[in-house]
């Protein structure tokens with residue numbers, strides 16, 4: 001009897017461990033607060049030209065936590081990238097494409113200035 005109880009104990013410990021290990025998703029994603037997720041869903045650049053570009057290109061991925069893209073309003077994720085490559089490096093990543101982000105981020109008529117403004121908008125902390 002004691003053995004059985006111990007056995008159950010071990011199995012439930014493994015189950016709890018597996019839940020935390022497999023169930024919690026990527027570290028970046030689990031660090032997002034509800035406010036950040038809501039902001040990512042709703043935020044739009046105030047400038048109408050930027051808003052139009054954002055809506056037809058960047059928004060699809062940069063508001064989707066499954067896409068592995070740094071989310072709009074998740075300033076910490078953007079700051080890490082900014083520290084590693086600087087604004088020019090980030091603009092180059094968009095132009096050349098990065099992993100699943102297509103070259104030009106789906107905005108073929110965008111220039112460096114557009115990308116810079118879109119990055120600044122997305123990198124601003126959710127509020």
Ligand code: HEC
Nearest residue numbers: 057058061067068069081090093098099101105106107118
């Ligand atoms: C099809 C999905 C998709 C679209 C559309 C998209 N992105 Fe991305 N973007 C990603 C993903 C995924 C990453 C993370 C890539 C990685 O580091 O693995 C990313 C990363 C970035 C980065 C960080 C690059 C770096 O060097 O770390 C910038 C800047 C960026 N995107 C800007 C934009 C802008 C601006 C637009 C719109 C003009 C845009 N993206 C459109 C998916 C997308």
